[in-house]
Structures are given as structure tokens and as C-alpha cells.
Amino acid sequence: MVASLDTTFLDHSYENPFMNASGVHCMSTKELDELSNSKASTFITKSSTSVKRAGNPEPRYRSVPLGSINSMGLPNEGFEYYLEYATKYQKKNSKANPIFFSVAGMSVSENLKMLRALQDSDFHGIVELNLSCPNVPGKPQVAYDFELIKEILTQVFEFFTKPLGVKLPPYFDFAHFDAVAKILNQYPLAYVNCINSIGNGLYIDAHNESVVIKPKNGFGGLGGEYVKPTALANVRAFYTRLNPSIKVIGTGGIKTGQDAFEHLLCGATMLQVGTELCEEGVTVFTRLENELKEIMDRKGYTSIEQFRGKLKSL
Template sequence: LDLSVSWLGMQMASPLFNASGVHCRTKEELEQLRRSAAGAVVTKSCTLAPRAGNPEPRYRRTALGSINSMGLPNEGYRYYLDYAQAYDDAKPLFLSISGMTLEDTLTILAELATLKLPCLPEVNLSCPNLPGKPQLGYDFAASAEALAAISRVYAQPFGVKLPPYFDPVHFAAMAAVLNGFPLLRFVTCINSVGNGLVIDLDSEAAVIKPKGGLGGLGGDYVLPTALANVREFAVLLADKHVIGCGGVKSGAEAFMHILAGATAVQVGTCLHEEGVSAFDRIEEELAAIMQAKGYQRLEEFRGRLKTL
């Protein structure tokens, strides 16, 4: 049985890796991912300057997943460039970038372009948790302008992290934008489902402090939305890769993401709750499902979703 994935010239021993934001803020956490069974590593989204993020509590586990309004706490982009500079491992490394403005993102990418670092950028178009700042991915014209500017300063392959979309018209509109940029080689679907409200019945209170309790949902809440986004973009972006993210907590959901068309699959909420041993467990479960179904390689079922 072979769980390996080859894409964009990279080799992954497993299709599973962390979702940006989870277990990847510090070098210690990144090293734990590098040494784990994960097939790749992606860093916490970075900004020009280090950020403390939003006031706590800002993450809560719930029965069906998680809600967060972290507010982009990170060590500043130079910290992650340092990590990438010292990185010496065959396991692919992705650098997530989420400037507070487009100019900041361009500054980071322009610097990255001058360095020959062993990492691929995942530009975050979808942070839902910055008070007063909309998710860029929901503004198609602004996304097109951002991608044009990115392509000018960074003439190398890159990817974007997208927010969830909820209407076929929006899938088509965003796909038309994305297909205009040949250096855009992958999209990661989905970021958290933004601005949910989890209420604690006993205390009659929100469970996180920022934004009056609003935060991004992950886990079981989002699996069908994530699968729909993976499926639609896998069909609409025929010569790009889709990385699945959302609701993966066992081999079953990983299999579904790949069936929907995902090249590789990220784990967020479950990794946050379980730690890096989640990768060993989910890989074993995925292998067992493939074994039971008679599949030996991921290509044998990737994108082969049946419709009725």
C-alpha cells in the first residue's frame, strides 16, 4: 500500500499535513511536525511584524469542532524565513503569508523571491478574524488585483488559502479569477467557516472573547462545506492542485477529501486537540480503508466521486 503523493516536483510520504495556524507558530512546533508522520509542514500565517493576536479566550473546542478568533498571532515573517533558511529535510515546507495589507504581503513575497528557500508560499486570502478587515477571497475584483500584484513581485509557483464559498455562481466567479494566473499552482480549500457564534447555555455567554463571540468554525461543522469546495474547485481548476482542509479527524474524512479531488489533505481542529500523533492514526485508518476497498494508491480514487 502506497500513500505517497508527488506534485509540483515535491514528494510527500503521506497526503496528510497540518492546517496553517495549528501547531505551527513556533520553531519547536514546526520541528515536531517535521519529525512527525505528517507528509509536509505549513507555517502559521505571518505578518510583517510579530503580533500577539486577539484577547483570550480566543479558541474553544466544542462537541462538533472548534471556534477561533486568534487574530493572527505570529512571530513576524523573518522568524519563519529563518526557519525556512535552516530547513534541511525532504519533507515539503509551505510558508503561509497573511499581510495586514496587500502591500505587506507583497513586501514579504518580494523578499522571499530574492532568497532561494526550500518552501512554497500559501497566501492567505481568507482570515476571518481581523476586526474591520473583510476576507479578501469574498471580493472577486480585489482578489484578482491581489493575484496580479503577487504575480508581478513573485514570478514563481505559489498557492492561496481560500474561504468557503456557498453558491455555484461564486465557485465559478472565483475559479475564473484563479484560472487567469498560471503561477498559481494550488488552492487550499477551506479556511474556517467565518463568524459563527457558539453560545454556552448555562452561562448564557459567548465562548470566546473577540468580536462579541464571533469566530471561525472548524471540525465536524465544516466537513460537507469543505468537501463541496474541494470538489467544485477540483473540477473548475483543471490544471491546478486543490489541497483539502476541513473536518478531517479520521481516515474516512481524508478518503472523502481525496475522492472529491484533493491532492493532499490538511488537519486543523483534530491536530489541535490530539497533537501530532493524529497523523499516525489517520494514516493507518486511511490505509485500512484503502485496503478494504482494494485500492493500492491514492491516484486510483482521487477525484473519482460518483454522483447519482
């Protein structure tokens, strides 16, 4: 039998687990349409703020040997731009599976304002609250302040009833995995997304004796192969700690079908592709789908559920 990549996420059946990572190939309606027409099973909008942001000065993204470094600074077209697109998309594709809408306000009040607007809107997809943007100068990552996570989610779930997930940064300590999972398990979250980029790396151009991106004196978020082991660790840590009703989306270092297989083995249900999508374009989804099927065929798996989450320990 030929392997099937059918994936059930929040009671919806997707033809494969692949989608873009927010921030990559999703800034404009043109890019969103290209995702819609690709082999990705769904897609997520650019993390939006209430009003349009230009983001950090260029150059702010650089491809490097094992991935990428970026300090984008949340450039986006503004909340209303993406909400208009999402609602029109739904009407035009009424039988399509839900898409994802990402919000990343610069303050708690801004996030609450956008979530209230989504709650009151006709949007009936899945919402992702980005608690982990590491590249806005002067703004710390919310998700490293555990009390603030509780404060935000408590306020959100006083009024928000649509499916909601949170984008998390990488954590590096078992005590932090335990503490964050304990907080998240108190709320009716649909999923967690592990991970955003590893914040504040530094890549050096030795020939020119300089950094390679302009914002923050060269400090930026790492993506790609650099981050896969950290991403896998976070996927596994939260898969084994969260209530079964809270799914895990795996993001970080997915360049090949094997990378996708490893994320699924750790317990991820959906997979987001960032750096490799930026490098290769939307055709990456066709390649990843074929490579994952080849691995499953070779191992004798006909469905993802036969191995998902079943990572063996020694």
C-alpha cells in the same frame, strides 16, 4: 498488496498527503520541529505578518462538541522568524521535500512586501498566500472581493516566480464557484487550499448564558466536523472547475481516515489537519495514515490515484 499513500505534489513525492493546517501547531520553532518529526509528510508555517502580532485577547479558541470556534487574530512571531526557520530547515534537511510558508498581511502592500522578500530569499519551498483570514476585527476577507483577488494576483505574478498557492474561504453559491475559478484560472497558481474556517459563527454556553470566546463578542471561525460538508463541496467545486495544473489541498473536518478518503475522492491532492491536530497533537498523523490505509485495503486500492477525484454522481 498493502496500500501506498505516496502522493505527488508539484513534482515532488510525499510519503502521504497529510500536513498541518496553517495556524495549528506551527507558531513556534518547537512546534514546527515536532511537525517535522511526526508522520506528517510536510508542514506549513503559521501565517505571518511583517512584524510580530499578539493576536486577539484570550480566550480566543474553544473546543466544542462538533469541532472548534476561534478568533485568534493572526498571532505570529513575524515574517523574519519563520523565514529564518525555513531557510535553516532547508539547509539542514537538504534532501527533504519542500515545506510550505504562509503569509497573511493586513493589506495588499504588506502581502506584496513579504512575497518580494520571499522571491529574493533562499527559500525554495512552496508559498501560501492567505486570502481568507476571517478573525481580524475590522478587516474583511479579501477572497470575498473578487476584483481585489484579481488586483492582488496580477500584482503578485508580475514578479513572483516560485510555487504559490492561495488559501480560500468557503464559498456557498455556484455562481461564486464559477466566478472565482474563472479568475484563478488566469494565473499560474500551483494550488488552492479549500477551506479556511467558516467565518463568524457563534457558540453559546447555555448554562452561563454567554458566548465562549472573548474577541468580537463571541463571533469566530468554525472548524472541525461542523465544516466538513462545506469543505468537501469547495474541494469538489474547484477540482472540477480549475485548470488541471492547479491542484487542490483539502482542509476542513478531517478527523478520521474516512474524512481523509472523502476529501481525496472529491479531488484533493494534499490534506491539511487543523482542529483535530489541536485536540490530539502530532500523533494524529500516525492514526490518520493507518485509518486511510485500512480503508484503501478494504476497498482494494493500492494507490490514492486509483480513486482520487472519482466521486460518483447519482
